[in-house]
Amino acid sequence: MEAVNFTESQLTQKATQIRIDTIKSLVSAGSGHSAGSLGMIDVMTALYFGDVLTYDVSKPLWSERDRVVLSNGHICPGYYAVLAHAGYFSPTELGELRKLGSKLQGHPHRESLSGLETSSGPLGSGLSQSCGMAYTALLNKSSWNVFCLTSDGEHQEGNTWEAVLFAAKYQLGNLIQIVDRNNIQIDGFTEDVMPLDSLNEKYQSFGWHVQDIDGHNFEAIIDAVNEAKSNYQKPSIIIAHTIPGKGVEFMEELPEWHGKSPSLGETVEALYELRTLAGAIESDHD
Amino acid sequence: MIKDNITYPSEEKISTREGFGEGLVEAGKKNSNVVALCADVTESTRVHWFKEAFPDRFIEVGVSEQNLATVASGLAASGKIPFMSAYAVFSPGRNWEQIRTTICYNNVPVKIAGHHAGLLTGPDGATHQALEDIALMRVLPNMTVLIPADYCEAKQATIAAAMHPGPVYIRFQRTNTPVFTMPGLLFEIGKSHVVREGSDVTIVSCGPLVYSAIDAAEALAQQEISVEVINASSIKPFDVDTLITSVQKTGAVVTLEDHQIAGGLGSLVCETVSEHYPVPVKRIGVKDEFGQSGTPDQLYEKYGLSVDAIILAVQSIVR
Ligand SMILES: Cc1ncc(C[n+]2csc(CCOP(=O)(O)OP(=O)(O)O)c2C)c(N)n1
Ligand SMILES: [Mg+2]
Numbered sequence: 001m002e003a004v005n006f007t008e009s010q011l012t013q014k015a016t017q018i019r020i021d022t023i024k025s026l027v028s029a030g031s032g033h034s035a036g037s038l039g040m041i042d043v044m045t046a047l048y049f050g051d052v053l054t055y056d057v058s059k060p061l062w063s064e065r066d067r068v069v070l071s072n073g074h075i076c077p078g079y080y081a082v083l084a085h086a087g088y089f090s091p092t093e094l095g096e097l098r099k100l101g102s103k104l105q106g107h108p109h110r111e112s113l114s115g116l117e118t119s120s121g122p123l124g125s126g127l128s129q130s131c132g133m134a135y136t137a138l139l140n141k142s143s144w145n146v147f148c149l150t151s152d153g154e155h156q157e158g159n160t161w162e163a164v165l166f167a168a169k170y171q172l173g174n175l176i177q178i179v180d181r182n183n184i185q186i187d188g189f190t191e192d193v194m195p196l197d198s199l200n201e202k203y204q205s206f207g208w209h210v211q212d213i214d215g216h217n218f219e220a221i222i223d224a225v226n227e228a229k230s231n232y233q234k235p236s237i238i239i240a241h242t243i244p245g246k247g248v249e250f251m252e253e254l255p256e257w258h259g260k261s262p263s264l265g266e267t268v269e270a271l272y273e274l275r276t277l278a279g280a281i282e283s284d285h286d
Numbered sequence: 287m288i289k290d291n292i293t294y295p296s297e298e299k300i301s302t303r304e305g306f307g308e309g310l311v312e313a314g315k316k317n318s319n320v321v322a323l324c325a326d327v328t329e330s331t332r333v334h335w336f337k338e339a340f341p342d343r344f345i346e347v348g349v350s351e352q353n354l355a356t357v358a359s360g361l362a363a364s365g366k367i368p369f370m371s372a373y374a375v376f377s378p379g380r381n382w383e384q385i386r387t388t389i390c391y392n393n394v395p396v397k398i399a400g401h402h403a404g405l406l407t408g409p410d411g412a413t414h415q416a417l418e419d420i421a422l423m424r425v426l427p428n429m430t431v432l433i434p435a436d437y438c439e440a441k442q443a444t445i446a447a448a449m450h451p452g453p454v455y456i457r458f459q460r461t462n463t464p465v466f467t468m469p470g471l472l473f474e475i476g477k478s479h480v481v482r483e484g485s486d487v488t489i490v491s492c493g494p495l496v497y498s499a500i501d502a503a504e505a506l507a508q509q510e511i512s513v514e515v516i517n518a519s520s521i522k523p524f525d526v527d528t529l530i531t532s533v534q535k536t537g538a539v540v541t542l543e544d545h546q547i548a549g550g551l552g553s554l555v556c557e558t559v560s561e562h563y564p565v566p567v568k569r570i571g572v573k574d575e576f577g578q579s580g581t582p583d584q585l586y587e588k589y590g591l592s593v594d595a596i597i598l599a600v601q602s603i604v605r
Pocket of ligand 2: 183
């Protein structure tokens, strides 16, 4: 496979284009989850275009690929756009999101789309599945890693913590969890709904290797993944502090954008803002 | 002949979850022991009205359905009447064993509101469309299972559940569906209702599909096929007499449900008629497959739950 190694500014451009395609896909669907999708696009872009993930789009079932498990399946509009840009399917198909017969199901369906390792949507079960995959790699003496993308909200599910114990017991050093620490869930801010802080201390005391990073800083994301990969003794978690709705100002930091798609008017506004960011439109502001 | 216990054609559409939300507030006013628990889906399960009315009797557990069921069990064991509300795929889907042991085996009065049931859930896709919950709940000893057909029945079933001494499961939908039962009519647990009288075949349905059954029956009347329609909103205990009296007259049954073909209403009707008065049965439901994303109408078309599909099924059994 060709090495995909973008510069920082290329990553920024790529992420902006992916955000634009995500917004278009959401408006065409008429429903779906905007905030988490936009918030994790920088992390997912860094994974697929920052030369840290081993994958080959022409061989989605290649045995030596790194496994990416999207545990918080509701942010699939963002993930689908990343997979399309990575080459798993054409970005023109993103308009089929949530439509009858589409491979872009409202929540990911493993059998519908190549590039997906599992079906998800029901929260809290991705980390355990990732443990099963990581354990397999150790048994088989394979060198691939498992990247499990999770959300903060699903850390309220018992199943997540059952997996946290398991990964530490079996020293799954090939397991890298990246959690979207965006502080929101459906009913409001996580610390009001069911407090999670400090995730860092909790994971340390459970025997994991823990890093806190700015989830919108490409260098920080890539460095953290490389450090996690070089650690063989413990499972790793990267706590990515993100801004839900990142890139579209009227969505940022607001729990009400958790599960909503933009209206036509809001889409125009969002695309204007993102295109300005991409340099395609002169900014009004400065 | 449409009976006078319904309004047909219906004049408005409101979701069953709306009826639940309003019924829950009523139940809360009637009895101060009523408390409500939710797992991070407060507004979409319409518990927010209860939360506003009785803030200190509302409990937010976050995204943790197993905790939801077991905390509710503890509350019920201590004298409260907890209503626990979440999406049916997760509750009673994910927390089934907790419900079995800590609620049913303990026989404590927890009321389980399962939302976003069936293909009517639409574009969220298969992971969020509960198609197995009736089967899961029917098999549990001590459990009562109610499936309101519309907004009015949903409200009344919620109030009735609060007064019932044991565990109750009630199934709700997200989509707006026709309102056609009589407002304010008390919900009787254990009772089915004939909503249209006929003599050639009986359609037994539950949930909002009861209205589609009436639509199909009206269309079939044009073809000289006389259809009786039963609204089986009390799945457990089930009203054996109403069904058997009807099939003794018609001699054939079609069942209709937004649920897997196995284990739900269709199975219940087969079990009942084969023991009491065997007649040919045709089951309409989701045929051992998962749903997918789409609009509710598209999905009903695709999975054979449309009015046209009901008409075909009835024709096939009477001819
Ligand atoms: C087991 C389960 N319970 C409930 C839900 C409904 N649900 C979907 S997203 C969500 C909020 C979870 O918070 P988070 O993942 O942090 O959301 P985000 O940050 O993306 O807004 C909930 C409760 C679900 N998908 N799975
Ligand atoms: Mg979150």
